[in-house]
Every structure is written in structure tokens, then in C-alpha cells.
Amino acid sequence: MAGKQIWIVDDDIYIGDLLEELLTREGYQVCRAYSGTEVLLLLSNTKPDLVLLDLMLPGRSGEEVLPKLVGIPVIVISAKIDTDSKVDLLLGGAADYVTKPFDSKELLARIAVQFRKIEAREKENSTSLVFEEITMDLEKHQVMVYGDSVKLTRTEYAILKLLMQNPTQVITKSVLLDRISEDTPDCLESSLKVHVSNLRKKLRESSGKDYIEAVWGIGFKMANA
Amino acid sequence: MAGKQIWIVDDDIYIGDLLEELLTREGYQVCRAYSGTEVLLLLSNTKPDLVLLDLMLPGRSGEEVLPKLVGIPVIVISAKIDTDSKVDLLLGGAADYVTKPFDSKELLARIAVQFRKIEAREKENSTSLVFEEITMDLEKHQVMVYGDSVKLTRTEYAILKLLMQNPTQVITKSVLLDRISEDTPDCLESSLKVHVSNLRKKLRESSGKDYIEAVWGIGFKMANA
DNA sequence: CTGTGATCTTAACCATTTCTTAACCGTTTG
DNA sequence: CAAACGGTTAAGAAATGGTTAAGATCACAG
Numbered sequence: 001m002a003g004k005q006i007w008i009v010d011d012d013i014y015i016g017d018l019l020e021e022l023l024t025r026e027g028y029q030v031c032r033a034y035s036g037t038e039v040l041l042l043l044s045n046t047k048p049d050l051v052l053l054d055l056m057l058p059g060r061s062g063e064e065v066l067p068k069l070v071g072i073p074v075i076v077i078s079a080k081i082d083t084d085s086k087v088d089l090l091l092g093g094a095a096d097y098v099t100k101p102f103d104s105k106e107l108l109a110r111i112a113v114q115f116r117k118i119e120a121r122e123k124e125n126s127t128s129l130v131f132e133e134i135t136m137d138l139e140k141h142q143v144m145v146y147g148d149s150v151k152l153t154r155t156e157y158a159i160l161k162l163l164m165q166n167p168t169q170v171i172t173k174s175v176l177l178d179r180i181s182e183d184t185p186d187c188l189e190s191s192l193k194v195h196v197s198n199l200r201k202k203l204r205e206s207s208g209k210d211y212i213e214a215v216w217g218i219g220f221k222m223a224n225a
Numbered sequence: 226m227a228g229k230q231i232w233i234v235d236d237d238i239y240i241g242d243l244l245e246e247l248l249t250r251e252g253y254q255v256c257r258a259y260s261g262t263e264v265l266l267l268l269s270n271t272k273p274d275l276v277l278l279d280l281m282l283p284g285r286s287g288e289e290v291l292p293k294l295v296g297i298p299v300i301v302i303s304a305k306i307d308t309d310s311k312v313d314l315l316l317g318g319a320a321d322y323v324t325k326p327f328d329s330k331e332l333l334a335r336i337a338v339q340f341r342k343i344e345a346r347e348k349e350n351s352t353s354l355v356f357e358e359i360t361m362d363l364e365k366h367q368v369m370v371y372g373d374s375v376k377l378t379r380t381e382y383a384i385l386k387l388l389m390q391n392p393t394q395v396i397t398k399s400v401l402l403d404r405i406s407e408d409t410p411d412c413l414e415s416s417l418k419v420h421v422s423n424l425r426k427k428l429r430e431s432s433g434k435d436y437i438e439a440v441w442g443i444g445f446k447m448a449n450a
Numbered sequence: 451c452t453g454t455g456a457t458c459t460t461a462a463c464c465a466t467t468t469c470t471t472a473a474c475c476g477t478t479t480g
Numbered sequence: 481c482a483a484a485c486g487g488t489t490a491a492g493a494a495a496t497g498g499t500t501a502a503g504a505t506c507a508c509a510g
Contacts (some may be wrong), residue, residue: 070346083308090315121295170366189457189496197498209471214497215366217379217465378468413487416470439486441478450487456495458505460495469494 005029005046009039009062010054010077019052022104028111036060040068050114052077063083066092075113077102109189114211129164131222133207136164145206155180156199163212163222172219196220227341230254230271234264234287235279235302239414241327244277245424253336261285265293275339277302278319292318302327314446354389356447358432370431378403383425388437388447397444421445 005021010016012033018029031048035040037053037059051069055062055078066074066089073095079097089097095117096110124194129136137142142149143160152160158180162171177192196212203211213223231248234274235241247254254440258264262284264276276294279305280287291299291314296319306314306324314322319379321335322340354361368375377385382432383405387396402417419439428436438448 037290070342083312088314091321096316108431117295118353119482149238155458169364188460190461193497194499197500200498210475218366221365380469413471415472416485418485418488419470422489425487442485453510454508456505456507458502458503461501463500465496465498467494467496471491472490473491474487474489476485476487479483480481480486 003027003029004049006033006111007031007033007039007048007051009033009036009051009057009065011035011056011058012054015054015191022108023111026108034058035060036065038193040063043068047071047072049118050075050111054078054221055081063089063092066094069093073118075107075110075114077107084085103130131164131167133209134160134164134203134211145203148206150202150206152199152202153195155195156202159199163220167222170215170219170221174219176219189208228252228254229274230256231269231336232256232258232264232267232273232276232278233273234258234261234290236281236283237279238261240279248336251333251378258285261287261290264290268293274343275300275336276296277336279303280306285302286318288314294303295320298343300332300335300339301305302332314376346434354386356389356392356436358434359385359389359428361386370428373431374429375425375431377424380418380420384424384445388445390449394445395440395444399444401444 006028008016008019008023008030009032010019016032016034019031023030031042033042033059036057039053040060049072051072051074053062053065053069053074053076055076057065062076062078066076070093074093076089076094076097077100078097079100081097086097095114098107098110114163125138127137129138133146136142137144138161140217141157143152157178162176162179173189173192177189180192180195196214198209200212203209211223213221231246231253233241233248233255234257235244240287241257241259245257248255256267256445258267259282260281261282264278265285266446274297276297276299278287278290278294278299278301280301282290287301291301295318299318301314301319301322301323303322304320304325311322320339323332323335328342337414352362354363358371361367363386366382368377371429384401387401398414402414405417406419423435425435428434436448438446
């Protein structure tokens with residue numbers, strides 16, 4: 001799986017650089033923003049796994065941006081947080097807060113806590129996925145079709161998992177490419193085409209059916225019966 | 226729609242009864258629990274829309290139960306909450322807190338806030354547009370007219386989406402051209418004409434109606450009935 | 451460290467869908 | 481009326497999807 005994407009939102013270049021180095025070294029994928037308005041712009045394109053948010057920002061303050069980040073864990077990083085505003089922040093949707101100057105290890109630990117929370121939540125919800133005759137055991141990492149075990153490569157497994165987690169939704173090609181290619185900077189569609197083709201073939205061999213449907217120009221989805 | 230289900234978790238019968246009457250009168254569906262362990266049991270069967278949680282509970286304390294309620298808004302109701310434990314509670318996943326003795330109106334307001342938050346969140350990722358008999362499911366990438374699925378090309382879909390997102394507004398031809406042809410440097414109007422024509426035809430086939438209205442020299446809009 | 455097999459990526463090919471363009475005609479505007 | 485615009489149709493151009501095969505890359509055992 002690709003590294004988690006973390007946004008660093010701080011207009012202080014020095015602190016931002018420091019954070020970026022720290023997080024990059026830890027294997028996270030980093031994206032910088034320097035104003036509240038920039039965050040909102042970014043947000044319309046993609047969504048991060050976590051946000052480090054300074055409160056004193058040009059454009060829009062951190063407090064203003066916070067509500068827009070609903071559903072994404074936000075760790076507030078700021079110099080002056082008294083206990084009352086801590087309460088306000090947390091009520092406003094922040095997942096945690098750290099005061100400047102912060103300790104690197106502590107910050108990393110708090111980030112890890114957030115990701116562990118998310119993982120726990122995801123794991124809670126599902127250890128196995130089912131779509132018609134396909135069963136996917138996420139713990140055993142095993143896929144069965146009509147009772148037959150089907151051997152998939154890591155990429156094929158990832159594609160099928162994404163599709164089966166959202167069985168009614170169309171999954172964009174770009175989303176699939178994002179999740180699938182770890183380090184490849186710009187993985188080409190030709191690759192995705194082949195993976196999907198191979199995946200289909202394997203599923204077909206055990207079932208005779210074609211479970212994956214192409215949506216022209218957009219992506220793929222599980223075929224509704 | 227059935228009323229939202231709220232669990233009242235408090236071993237104090239008097240307060241519990243008070244809450245139950247208050248909430249029932251407000252139209253909520255109420256379920257009582259008197260211990261931490263009882264909450265966990267209930268949880269394995271169904272999930273509420275919101276939980277009112279007392280901290281001093283037999284069996285398991287509220288703090289212990291809280292993490293199990295991930296994903297469900299919890300309002301903590303307790304007598305003694307100092308500022309530090311407020312922070313701890315919120316970090317532990319509580320959505321809000323109220324101290325005993327509480328004001329009925331205030332409690333109802335805070336409950337309403339939680340539900341509004343959820344609604345806002347749902348609306349944000351909301352995924353479907355409706356115009357008269359046309360329904361557009363943005364996740365499934367599917368358009369239905371009078372219950373019939375209508376198959377649109379990417380461009381037709383984009384045009385209809387833009388029009389349905391602003392059902393009262395006139396959408397300029399240049400705006401439509403911009404959004405439609407991302408890479409084409411200067412897409413011509415003749416192309417747009419054809420796309421609109423094809424889109425109309427497809428919608429007409431399932432409904433007999435013409436939903437798209439031309440505004441001379443400007444652009445297009447959804448036809449008001 | 452090296453070889454081997456599995457896996458991934460890329461490129462080429464073809465079939466199909468979709469887009470663009472141009473032509474034609476009726477309607478609106480000035 | 482003439483010019484511009486809107487609507488429809490048809491045909492060629494372009495883009496996309498599916499498949500296959502070959503080289504590149506990775507993982508791992510020896």
C-alpha cells in the first residue's frame with residue numbers, strides 16, 4: 001500500500017520544512033499548503049489521510065478550515081492553546097492537538113495513533129467481503145469463487161478489494177492507479193488495463209462469468225447481475 | 226422516516242426516566258441501558274444514531290465503553306467533569322459533553338447539533354441529483370429517468386450533471402465547453418450542439434419530455450415545468 | 451551474490467465507443 | 481431579407497477498452 005498522505009498546513013516555512021523532512025523520512029507522503037484558502041482548493045481535488053493544521057493562517061484561519069475537513073483526522077499544531085480552546089478545537093472536529101514547540105517523537109506517535117484508530121475502525125467493519133459467488137477473506141488474504149480458491153497477485157487483489165468494498169460504485173481509473181502503484185510516479189493506464197484483464201480471466205476460469213464492468217472513460221465497477 | 230434511535234446509558238433511574246420522557250416527547254426512539262456491559266451487549270445487535278452516556282456506570286465505566294462506540298456520536302452526561310477530563314473525553318471520541326444538572330433545552334440543542342453534523346456530512350458526499358423524473362447517482366455514475374436506466378457518454382453525463390447541479394441557472398456555452406473538453410484546446414460549438422442533441426434524444430426516449438431548454442445566444446438550462 | 455520464477459510494465463494490435471466536424475434546414479434576430 | 485443561431489444527421493477521426501506477448505523488475509531461495 002502506498003504511504004499515507006499527510007498535508008502540512010502552515011505558513012511558517014521553517015516549521016513546514018522541518019515537518020516535511022520528519023514525515024518524509026518516516027515514509028509518509030507529504031503535501032504542503034500555506035493558507036486556509038489553499039487547503040480548501042486542494043480539498044476539491046483529493047483528500048489526505050491526515051492533516052497537520054496550524055491555526056494562524058493567512059486567508060482562512062485554521063478554525064474556519066476545520067469544519068471542512070470532516071471525516072479526515074486533523075491534528076492541530078499551534079503555539080497558544082489554552083484549555084478552553086482545546087475543548088473548542090476538539091468539539092470543532094480536531095482529532096488531537098500539539099503545542100509548539102513540539103517534540104518530533106511525540107508528534108509521530110500522535111499521528112500513528114490516528115492511523116491506528118482508522119485501521120481499527122476499518123478492520124472492525126469487515127474481515128471478509130462478499131459479492132455474489134466471490135468471497136474475499138481479508139485476514140487470510142484469500143479469494144474464493146464458487147468455493148474454488150483463486151490465486152491473485154497483489155495488484156489484482158488490491159483492485160478486486162477496492163471494487164468489492166464499494167460494490168455499487170464506479171471506481172475511477174485514477175483512484176485505482178493511485179491505490180495500486182506504490183512508488184510508480186505516473187503509472188500508465190496500459191498497466192491497469194492488463195491487471196484488470198488478468199483479474200477477469202482468473203475469475204472467469206472459476207465461474208464463467210465476468211464480474212467486472214467497464215464504465216467508458218471513467219473506470220470500473222462490479223457488474224450488477 | 227423512523228425517528229432517530231438514542232440510547233440512554235445511566236444507572237440512575239430517575240435521571241434516565243427524565244431523559245426518556247424528554248426525548249420521546251421530542252420524537253426520538255429511546256432505548257435504555259444501565260451498565261457498561263449492557264451497552265456492549267446491545268451493540269452486538271444493533272447500532273443507535275446517538276448515545277447519551279453517563280460516566281459512572283456499573284460493569285464498565287463510560288470511559289471504557291467510549292472507544293467501542295467509534296463512529297456513533299456520544300454525548301457524555303456526568304456530574305463532575307473538570308477541564309482536563311473534558312479534553313480526555315473528547316480525545317477519547319466523545320462528540321460533546323453535558324454536566325449534571327443539565328438544562329433540557331440545552332441538551333436537546335446539543336443532540337440536534339450532532340444530527341445536523343451527520344446530515345451535513347451525508348449531504349456533502351451526497352451523491353445524487355434529482356430533477357423532476359431524472360435521478361443522477363454520482364457514485365454509481367448512473368442516470369435514471371422514470372426508473373429506466375439511461376446510458377450516457379462521459380460528455381453527455383458531464384453536461385447533464387452541470388445543468389442539474391444548477392437547475393435554475395442558465396449555463397453558458399463557454400462554461401459547458403470548458404468543463405467538457407478538458408484537453409481539447411478549442412472545442413467548437415458545433416460539437417456541443419451535437420452532444421446536447423444526443424443527450425436530449427436519450428432523455429426523450431425514456432420520458433417523452435424535453436428537459437433541456439436553449440437560451441438564445443447564451444447557453445442552456447433545465448426546462449422549468 | 452546470483453539465478454529463477456513470479457509479477458509488473460510497456461507496447462502493439464484490433465474492436466468498439468465516443469467525439470468532432472461539416473452539411474443541411476428551420477427559426478430567431480436585427 | 482440576411483445573418484446568426486439552434487437542431488439534426490451522417491461520416492470520418494480520435495479515444496478507450498480488451499487482449500496478447502515480450503522485456504523489465506522484484507522477491508526470494510540457494
